[in-house]
Every structure is written in C-alpha cells, then in structure tokens.
Amino acid sequence: MQDATGKRIAGYEIGDELGRGGMGVVNAARQTNLDRPVVLKRLRRELADDPGVVERFLNEARTAASVHHPNVATVYDCFRHRSEWYIAQEHVDGVDVGQLLARGERLPPRVVVHIALEIARGLEALHDRGTVHRDLKPGNVMVGREGQVKLVDFGIARSSTSAGLTRPGTALGTPPYLSPEQLAGERGDTRSDLYALGVLMYEMLTGAAPYEVPEDDAWASLSEAMRKERYARLRRRAPGNEERGGHRIPRELRRLVHACLRAKPARRPASARLLKRRLEPLAEEAADATRQVIASWAWESGVFQRREAETLILSRPASEKRGRATSWLMAAGLAATAATGMGGAWWFVATRSAGWVQMLAQLPD
DSSP: OOOOTTOEETTEEEEEEEEEOSSEEEEEEEETTTTEEEEEEEEOGGGTTOHHHHHHHHHHHHHHHTOOOTTBOOEEEEEEETTEEEEEEEOOOEEEHHHHHTTTOOOOHHHHHHHHHHHHHHHHHHHHTTEEOOOOOGGGEEEETTSOEEEOOOTTOEETTSOOSSOTTOOOSOTTSSOHHHHTTOOOOHHHHHHHHHHHHHHHHHSSOSSOOOTTOOHHHHHHHHHTTOSOOHHHHOOOOGGGTOOOOOHHHHHHHHHHTOSSGGGSOSOHHHHHHHHGGGOSSOGGGHHHHHHHHHHHTTSSOOOTTOOEEEEEETTSOHHHHHHHHHHHHHHHHHHHTOOSOOEEEEEEETTEEEEEEEOOO
8 A cells, every 4th residue: 555645636735654554554644624633544445446445434423423523533524535444533643552552651540431431421322322333442542632531443343233244143343352252153142242341451550451362363262261260369469559650449349340350241330421420430520620630640740742832731639738739849840841952941830720730831932
C-alpha cells in the first residue's frame, strides 16, 4: 500500500501515518471544508474485492455512526475514492491505553477506576444500541489530552441479534482480550466485552495481562487455563507495597476485576450499566469528574508534554491537602518548562470552584 501522506482526496488533506495493519492504514487528516482534524482509515486496495472484508469495514462505519456518546469516537463519513474505501472519524488528540502501558508503569488504582468507568459508559451506549464491540483492547481505547476516554475501531463489532460476519467455530478478535467463549469460536455477547474490560483493568493495575498468549500456537492450553481461571490474582500480582512505589488496590476493585474475568459469562456482571454502577462508588471524586482525574494524572506523570503556546487547565480535588496541590502545581510548571526547553517564567492561578482546585498555566508571550 502506497503512502498517501500529503495527498488530497475527496475533500481531505492526508497527514502523517498513524499506523497500519493487515486490513489497511490509518492517517491523520484534515477535512478542508469544515477545517477540522480527522482520522482517515483506508482499506487495502487488494481487499476491496472481498465482500466479507468490505462489509466488515462498512459495518464499522455504520456502528460508530449510530452511537452518539462522549465515550465513543464519532464517525463523520464513509466513502469510496477510486478503488479504495475510507472512513473519516473523530480525531482524539492523545494516546491509546497501549501507549500508556508501554511506558512500563502501573497505573494508580484511582486512575484505573476512572478510565474503566468511562469505558463502561461507552460500552453501555453500544450495548443499548444492540451492538457488541468484540475487540476491546488497549489500542482501541483513546485517552485525550483533556482526560477524555473514547472507544474506537468497530471493525468486528456486530449486532447482538444478527448472525454476524464470521462463521461458527472461528474466533475473531485479539488474544488475550478475547473471552473464553470467543476463543472457543462461540458467538459471545455483551458480557464478552465486559471480560475484555476486566483484562484491561487487570493489565493497567499490574502491567501485564492475566494470561500470556502462547508463542507456539498452543491455543488449547490457553483455552484450558482460561476455562479453569488459572491466573495470578491481583493480591499476589500487585501486592501494593507503597514503600516501593506500589499502589494498594482496594478490595472491592479486586473483586470487580476478578468478577469480569470469570470463565462463565453468567458469573460476570450482567451488563455494562451494572458494572458502571459498581465502579462509581470506587471513585474518590464525583462520577462526573473522571476527565479531571485522568487529565491531572496524565500531565503530572509526564504522559503529555505541553506544546508551544498551549494553555493548560487541569484540576485536582479540593479535598486534597493544599500543600500537596501547591507542590504539584510547582512541579508541573518546572517539568513543562524543562520539557519544552524554553526559558521564561510560568504563571499559575489556582481557584476553588465547585469543589475543585483549578489550575491555569500559560507560557508568556
């Protein structure tokens, strides 16, 4: 597949390549008539003659376009240009959870709770529309620079009432995020998505998935381990020694993760809505404060670096000690100044509004 960077097609200017895989390539782009950034997904030309692949591609566009929710990336357009199919969707300025995990650091349980809460909200919206994602994994969850969390990539999603695009006995998805029933080639339902969310939470808390993918294609052994739930429990995998930089995982969070990882779907949480309700009490802040919690952690831990002439407005709970908040403001200013390599002073303005400490940081002109 040729590099399309710099070309203009069907009202879109193609930017840098963001990634590529077996089905196609993803580029940053700009929709010129509305002057907005988008992500443009292009199906490989040699796959355009395969009706099944094209249907999966179009199904992704239809699925995402039918859901309007803050935690689901919006699809703007789907079109064919010459002999290639494209999907234009919302651009999330940030990183995916896979990139967070690649940093080699375990995420604090408080942050994991809020990210999982946002994912559960997105899944609830999908499931309410009768759609199962079927490929929930770190690369398909975006975390934006303002703390927003969005589900992306619905290429193998399907209606919970349809026969689907795969044949019985075949597994479609990404191990180790496939549920045991999916790995066995069974149909799977909304609880399969909740299993994948359990794997995501486990991985964010420990730095590794509960099951290792076999290198020798020994899928039978993996399936057996999943069926018998042979994985290291969180209390053993992440004991939470604060003196060594660990984080104590609340008992209820451990129980919830283990419930999502149950081999039998009937033993998992019954729905994304019920899972969301179990996550909400675990949040130290109000459930509507997830973006502030995630953004504060991401900037404080160096996930994002300030760009030139960018204004940051971050938040921290007012319930925290003032000294801690003040020291964090100073540390953030020093870190951002060092990261940009630019001189000059930073100004910080902290105000208490609606129970939150608001921070404004701006580089002088």
